[in-house]
Amino acid sequence: MKDVMGLIFTGENDIHLGELTSLRAVAALPIAGRYRVIDFQLSSMVHTGIKNVGVITQKNYQSLMDHIGSGREWDLHGKQGLTILPPFLTRENMGVYAGLLDALNSNRNFLRLSTQEYIVVTNSHTVYNADFSEAIQQHIDTGADITLVYSKSLKSTDTENATYISVDENKTVTGMEIGPMVPTREGAFMKIYIAKRELLRQLVEQAAANGLHDFDRDIVQRAINDGTLKICGYEYTDLAAQIDSIQSYFNFNMSLQNDEVRRQLFPAERPVYTKVRDDMPARYNNEGKSSNSLVGNGCIIEGTVINSVLFRGVKVAKGAVVKNSIVMQDAQIQEGAEIDHCILDKQSVIRRNGRLIAPAAYPIVIAKNVVI
C-alpha cells in the first residue's frame, strides 16, 4: 500500500487516566512491559506499508518526541518518513486544538504537501496490531468517501466519547451515536478513518470555514444523517483495546497474561516496534521467582513476582513481593516491600518493608519518581 499516508492524532481527552497522563500524552503512556501506546498505531501503519506518517501532538508532547525521535525504530526515517506536528500559534490558531477537526485544519498544509492518494487517520489510545491493507481495499472497492473502522468487541470506559455505528450488509453506515447512555448500535468505532487525502482536506477546510469544530459530529454524523457523503464501515475482528481510564489501562496490561492475547498482539510477522534501550536480559538470582508475569529486559528479580507486568530495568529486591501490579521502567521495590494492585510509574521506589495493598477494583497509581 504505497499510495497511502498516515496521520495519528494524539490530542484526545485523557481525564480518566488521571495521574498517568498528567505529565505525558496517552500516546506516550508506557504499556505492555516495554512499549508506549503509540507504538501500536505506528507499527500498524508501517505494517500496512505506509511510509509517510504525521503525528499531531497536543499537550505534554516532550516525552512523545523523545520516544519517537527520527522514527528510525519504525523504519520511518526515510525521505518522507515521520513528521511530528506540534501545535503552534498563528492568528487563527490558538495552539490548543478543540478536537480532531481543528487539528486537521491547523495541519492542512501537511495534508496538501503530501502526495499520497489515500490517508488513514487514527487516534492514539486504541491498541491493536493491524495491517490496514484490507480496510483500505474495501474503501476503494465500495467507493466510499469515508470508511470508519469499527469493532464489535471493543469496550470503552470513557462513555462521553465512546462512539457507536450501525452498518448494513453493503457496509454502509446507517447511523452513529456519540456518547450514548446506553448504546443501541453494536459497532464500537475505533477512531480509524480512511479517505482520499484531497477529499479529507476539502471537508476539513469547508467545515472550518463554517465555524465547525467536531469532526465526528459536524462532518461524519451529519453526512450519515443527510446522506451527503457515502460513509462505510469496515469491521476489525482481531483484538483491540481502548486505553481510556486507569481501570482499562490496568485490565489491558493484565490481559497480556493470557496466551491468546499475546499471540494476537505480538504475531511474529508483525513485530511491534519501539525505542530500543539496550538493556541486558532479565536476571533471576537464586531466590527470584516469577509466575504468570511479563518481565522486560534489564530487570533484576530477587524477590517474588506474581500476575504482574514489569517494564525494562525494574528491580525487585530480596523478600519483596509484587502481586497483580504494573511496574514501569527503572522502578524499584526494595527488600521486604510488598505491593498488590498497584501501578508504579517510572523510577518510583517502594522503600524497604513498605506495603501498598489496593483493592482489585481500584488500583493505586504511584507517580513518576515518587519514593514511598
Next chain:
Amino acid sequence: MRKKQCVAMLLAGGQGSRLGILTKNVAKPAVPYGGKYRIIDFPLSNCTNSGIDVVGVLTQYRPLELNAYIGSGSPWDLDLSNGGVYVLPPYHSGKTGEWYKGTANAIYQNIPFIAQWDPEYVLVLSGDHIYKMDYNAMLQSHIANGADLTIAVREVPWAEAPRFGILNTDEHNQITEFEEKPKHPKSNKASMGVYIFTWSKMRKYLEQDELNPNSENDFGKNIIPDMLADNQKLFTYTFDGYWKDVGTIESLWEANMDLLEMPMPIDLYDARWRIYARNPGMPPHYVAEGAKVVNSLITEGCEVRGVVNHSVLFAGVTVETGAEITDAVIMPGAVIERGAVVRRAIVGENAHICAGAVVGEETGLIAVVGPKAEIASGDKVAAGVQIDADAQ
C-alpha cells in the same frame, strides 16, 4: 571524506572452526552470546564508546548473516554521513584480486580504504573476544609513548603463559621480544590481538611484507617480528578488565555461565558503557504459573512454562511445561518441548528439542545441538556430541 585521527579495522574473516557446528554456516563474530548479543557487538560497541567512528569489518568466511546483522550500523550509532561501519570483503581489481591470505594481508588489501580517511593511527581488532575496553585510553598511551605499535596485553597466570603470544618488555613497557607460546616464558604479558599502529609505519611494513614471498602475511608471525628487528618503538598497554576468548565450545559456554555469577564479572548494566545489539523487537518474556526460573538470564520474547536453572535463554525461546534446562545456553528461537531435559549444553538458533528428548549430561564435555537441528522424541545427545542439522 574528512580526516579521522583513528580508524578501526576488525578482522572478522576467520572461520572459527573450533566452534564446530556453531560456525558451520556463520562467521564466528556472528555467534550469539549473553542472551541478546553477538560476539561482534563487543568490539563494535567498544569502538562507539571509545569515540572511534570508522570501523572496517573484514569478512571472508560465510559473511551473509554477519552482513545482515551489521546492516547500516545503526544499532551501534555507526550509520554516519562521515564515517560509520563498512563491510569489506576481498575484491577483484583488474588482473589481481585474491582471498585474504593472512591478518596482515587482509589489512594490506584495504590500504585504499584506510587511506581515504587520512588517519594518524589504525586500531586492529578481532571478533572473537568478550570484553569492555576503552580503545581511546590505549590510543592516548600510544601517543604519549610516541610508539609505532602498541599491543594490548593481559597479565595471565604464569602457568598459562605458555599458551599465549608473550611479550617481554623493559621497565617502560617497551617491547624487547615477542615469543609465540614460549615453553619457558620470561613474562606473563599475553597479547590480546588488539593493536594500534601509527599509520605511516603500518603502511610501510604491510607493503614491505607483501613483497616477501615467504611471508605468511600475519601480524604475529611477520609484521611484529619485522618491526622489532628494525628497532621500531613497540609498547604494551595493559588491560586488566574481564576478557574472554570465546573461540571454543567450552569457552563460549563458560563465558555465558560467567554472566550468572554474582556479581557479574563483566558489568552489562553499566549505563556509561552500554553494549549495543540489533534488537529483535519482541515483547517482554512471559513466565507461566508453575514455571520455575532460578539463577538465569531470560531475554525478551521467551515463553517459560518449565524449569530453567543456571542457564541463559536468548530472545524468543520457548520452554514447555515439564521441560528442564540446567547449565545450558539456549540460542534465539529454540523450542524445548514438554518433558525434554537439557544439561550442560548449547542449543543453537531455531533448534527444536522434541518432547522427552535428553541433551547433554551432568558432567563431561558440552553437548551442542546445531542451528535448526531437531532432536526427536526420546533421543539422547551425549556429552561432547555435536548434532548437525544438515546431516539429519
